[in-house]
Amino acid sequence: xxxxxxxxxxxxxxxxxxxxxxxxxxxxxxxxxxxxxxxxxxxxxxxxxxxxxxxxxxxxxxxxxxxxxxxxxxxxxxxxxxxxxxxxxxxxxxxxxxxxxxxxxxxxxxxxxxxxxxxxxxxxxxxxxxxxxxxxxxxxxxxxxxxxxxxxxxxxxxxxxxxxxxxxxxxxxxxxxxxxxxxxxxxxxxxxxxxxxxxxxxxxxxxxxxxxxxxxxxxxxxxxxxxxxxxxxxxxxxxxxxxxxxxxxxxxxxxxxxxxxxxxxxxxxxxxxxxxxxxxxxxxxxxxxxxxx
Amino acid sequence: xxxxxxxxxxxxxxxxxxxxxxxxxxxxxxxxxxxxxxxxxxxxxxxxxxxxxxxxxxxxxxxxxxxxxxxxxxxxxxxxxxxxxxxxxxxxxxxxxxxxxxxxxxxxxxxxxxxxxxxxxxxxxxxxxxxxxxxxxxxxxxxxxxxxxxxxxxxxxxxxxxxxxxxxxxxxxxxxxxxxxxxxxxxxxxxxxxxxxxxxxxxxxxxxxxxxxxxxxxxxxxxxxxxxxxxxxxxxxxxxxxxxxxxxxxxxxxxxxxxxxxxxxxxxxxxxxxxxxxxxxxxxxxxxxxxxxxxxxxxxxxxxxxxxxxxxxxxxxxxxxxxxx
Numbered sequence: 001x002x003x004x005x006x007x008x009x010x011x012x013x014x015x016x017x018x019x020x021x022x023x024x025x026x027x028x029x030x031x032x033x034x035x036x037x038x039x040x041x042x043x044x045x046x047x048x049x050x051x052x053x054x055x056x057x058x059x060x061x062x063x064x065x066x067x068x069x070x071x072x073x074x075x076x077x078x079x080x081x082x083x084x085x086x087x088x089x090x091x092x093x094x095x096x097x098x099x100x101x102x103x104x105x106x107x108x109x110x111x112x113x114x115x116x117x118x119x120x121x122x123x124x125x126x127x128x129x130x131x132x133x134x135x136x137x138x139x140x141x142x143x144x145x146x147x148x149x150x151x152x153x154x155x156x157x158x159x160x161x162x163x164x165x166x167x168x169x170x171x172x173x174x175x176x177x178x179x180x181x182x183x184x185x186x187x188x189x190x191x192x193x194x195x196x197x198x199x200x201x202x203x204x205x206x207x208x209x210x211x212x213x214x215x216x217x218x219x220x221x222x223x224x225x226x227x228x229x230x231x232x233x234x235x236x237x238x239x240x241x242x243x244x245x246x247x248x249x250x251x252x253x254x255x256x257x258x259x260x261x262x263x264x265x266x267x268x269x270x271x272x273x274x275x276x277x278x279x280x281x282x283x284x285x286x287x288x289x290x291x292x293x
Numbered sequence: 294x295x296x297x298x299x300x301x302x303x304x305x306x307x308x309x310x311x312x313x314x315x316x317x318x319x320x321x322x323x324x325x326x327x328x329x330x331x332x333x334x335x336x337x338x339x340x341x342x343x344x345x346x347x348x349x350x351x352x353x354x355x356x357x358x359x360x361x362x363x364x365x366x367x368x369x370x371x372x373x374x375x376x377x378x379x380x381x382x383x384x385x386x387x388x389x390x391x392x393x394x395x396x397x398x399x400x401x402x403x404x405x406x407x408x409x410x411x412x413x414x415x416x417x418x419x420x421x422x423x424x425x426x427x428x429x430x431x432x433x434x435x436x437x438x439x440x441x442x443x444x445x446x447x448x449x450x451x452x453x454x455x456x457x458x459x460x461x462x463x464x465x466x467x468x469x470x471x472x473x474x475x476x477x478x479x480x481x482x483x484x485x486x487x488x489x490x491x492x493x494x495x496x497x498x499x500x501x502x503x504x505x506x507x508x509x510x511x512x513x514x515x516x517x518x519x520x521x522x523x524x525x526x527x528x529x530x531x532x533x534x535x536x537x538x539x540x541x542x543x544x545x546x547x548x549x550x551x552x553x554x555x556x557x558x559x560x561x562x563x564x565x566x567x568x569x570x571x572x573x574x575x576x577x578x579x580x581x582x583x584x585x586x587x588x589x590x591x592x593x594x595x596x597x598x599x600x601x602x603x604x605x606x607x608x609x610x611x612x613x614x615x616x617x618x
Contacts, residue, residue: 119312122601124556124593127574131320131590134578136328225442229560232444233575252448252564255463259452266445274440281436 008210011286018282024275028077028268035074042067042075043240060264064250073264076242081272083157083237084224090162091223092216095169096208100200102170103177114174121167129226132160133235150241157236161226169215176208214287218280221273228269244269298609302602309598316594317587321364324583332356333581367587377584381577386588389573394592396466397557397569403485404492404558405550412497413543416504417536423509431501438498447491447564454487461486464566488565492558496550503546507539514538541611548607552600556593 012018036042045065052062060069102113137156177200180186186203194202230236231245239246244265251262332350336342342350351357355366370377376386419431455463462468462484511517512535520530557571566572570589577586 115308119315122309122312122594122598123316124553124590124597126559127556127571127578127590127593130559130575130578131323131586134328135323135326140326221440228442229444232560233563235579248445248448255448255452256456259456262445262448262452266442266448269442269445270440273442274436277436277440 008213008283008286012279012282015282015285017278018286021275021278021282024271025279028081028272028275032074032078032081036071036078039071039074040068042071042242044068061258061260063247063261064254064258069261069264072242072247073244073268076244076247076265077268077272079154079237079241079243080224080227080245080269083154083227083243084220084272084276086155086158087161087165087223087227088216088220090158091165091219092169092212094162095166095215096173096205096212098166098170099173099175099208100177100204103174104181104196104200104204106178106181110174113170117167117170120164123164125164125226126229128164129160129230130233130235132163133157133230153238153241157227157230161223161230165219165223165226168219169212172211172215173208176211177204180204180207210287214280214283217276217283221276221280224269224273224276298606302606305602305605309595309602312598313591313595317368317591318361318364320587320590321367322360324578324586325360325363327578327581371588376588379577379582379585381580381582381585386584389585390570390588390592393557393568393570393573394555396567397562397571398554400485400488400492400562400567400569401554401557403489404496405547405554407489407493408496408500409547411493412500413504415497416501416543417508417531419501420505420508420512420539421531428505431505435498435501438494438496439502441495443491443495443558444560444564446494447488447561450487450491451564463487464564466568488558488561488567491561491565495561499546500543503543504539507542508535511535511539541608544611545604545608548604549600551603552597555596 045067046062054061060073063069063072098113098117102110180203186199189199189203227236228243228245228248231243232248234246234249237243237246239250247265248262251258251265254261332347335350336347348357355363358366378384379386379389382389415431415434419428422428451463454461464484466484467480468484517530517535520534525534555570556574557569559571559575561567562569562572563575570593574586574589574593576582577589
């Protein structure tokens with residue numbers, strides 16, 4: 001398993017587009033981690049310094065509440081990237097569990113799980129996400145919006161997006177599991193009396209790891225777009241906590257007076273999504289060179 | 294797989310009805326979990342309501358009943374053709390949805406046509422010389438348009454063409470002021486320009502990539518070699534042989550988009566204040582307008598499901614190799 005995975009990343013490392021994507025993401029991660037220490041407090045409001053042009057004190061100027069745009073950009077980027085990473089991980093976990101179960105047990109379990117997957121895939125995603133995001137957690141017996149900590153509020157978005165985002169990985173893992181199940185080493189393990197759990201974890205999971213990583217990487221871009229769209233609509237990450245999506249909500253009202261305000265958060269979303277798509281594409285080509293053009 | 298086309302469509306349609314029913318049940322439940330209900334809205338609008346009035350109102354609207362029972366009653370009403378009344382628009386649900394559907398279809402078909410008109414030729418050109426500068430540029434363009442967030446693209450277009458240059462309106466369907474030619478064809482087209490451009494750009498990339506991949510997939514086929522061997526010219530090989538087959542998967546993908554034409558573009562319609570289905574769904578969900586939100590969401594789901602059946606049929610119709618004999 002290890003040499004195979006190393007060669008996947010090594011082959012992707014020869015693809016300049018994938019390297020550029022990786023570089024952009026690394027730069028963003030470093031800026032979002034180290035930046036806030038050197039910049040003003042991202043939530044500090046100064047109503048006497050609203051919508052100021054870039055100065056030495058505020059390199060990208062200030063927003064509609066006088067907050068430092070660069071500081072909010074980095075703080076928002078940290079939230080957006082963390083949410084995207086956590087969501088991709090959770091979605092991949094759900095998808096893998098569904099795909100493994102369906103592919104390994106086959107029969108009725110497979111039929112039911114794949115019908116559900118097809119059903120979820122056929123749904124109009126964004127309207128459905130709006131409904132899910134509008135649900136009041138207090139009515140479910142969970143901590144309500146008002147008294148929720150940052151982690152709970154962010155975790156909610158992660159769960160909501162993962163609930164609709166697991167289908168691609170599920171299909172992929174099911175397909176791989178189906179073909180692996182017929183292989184000799186798996187059949188030998190079954191014959192030797194290994195339980196389904198052990199076979200799935202020891203013999204099948206390592207083999208499907210590479211396509212899983214590729215599918216998860218390719219999904220991150222889309223997840224960032226969904227999170228920022230929800231936050232933009234006021235249903236995702238809630239202010240005053242900054243995210244790239246909700247920074248654009250504020251900027252939209254100022255588009256006539258301060259159009260540059262809307263430029264930066266969107267550019268952040270765009271570059272992050274582009275970088276993940278380039279990286280994912282590079283990994284996919286490395287995994288299956290026949291697909292390359 | 295042994296099943297006739299009719300049988301296949303029938304079983305797909307049955308499955309879709311089952312998905313729709315399940316969806317209506319789930320959405321009905323989720324709507325009940327949203328903050329506030331119609332009675333809360335009435336209370337905030339009328340401070341004279343006491344707690345007994347509230348209980349009476351809840352009983353009157355059936356809100357004291359369990360959720361599954363309320364869903365069944367709602368379903369029975371809908372099956373008799375009563376979609377209910379929209380509180381947000383103060384109209385019957387159907388009267389609120391029909392104009393929104395028209396606006397959405399106008400916006401979405403314009404955008405889809407523009408995406409195809411640019412994306413398909415660009416994909417074909419890119420496929421002719423894989424690895425060339427043109428191919429790389431087309432690929433970059435595809436990646437950029439797939440990765441751009443639509444609401445940001447829309448905002449940037451507004452900032453530039455509406456706020457900075459003042460050439461085009463920033464939102465809405467028409468100008469309200471009659472003196473500015475409000476309601477005329479030119480005025481409508483001017484309002485359509487920015488939202489349609491936003492959606493067209495966002496959809497462009499996938500057509501470039503699919504078209505290019507399909508063309509390259511056909512190059513290696515035997516029948517292309519045969520065509521060259523027969524002495525066909527390059528134009529004839531590419532246009533009459535390669536393109537004809539490569540268009541099949543692209544047409545199937547386009548047919549899949551047909552369902553989306555009806556559910557609209559929630560984000561773009563919100564940014565441009567375009568009164569279509571996407572914006573209607575978002576507003577009704579956030580405004581606790583249960584009847585309208587349920588109908589809107591189910592219509593969008595039904596259209597998407599129907600779209601995937603259409604795509605299936607389109608594939609069968611276009612590709613004789615998979616047609617059951």
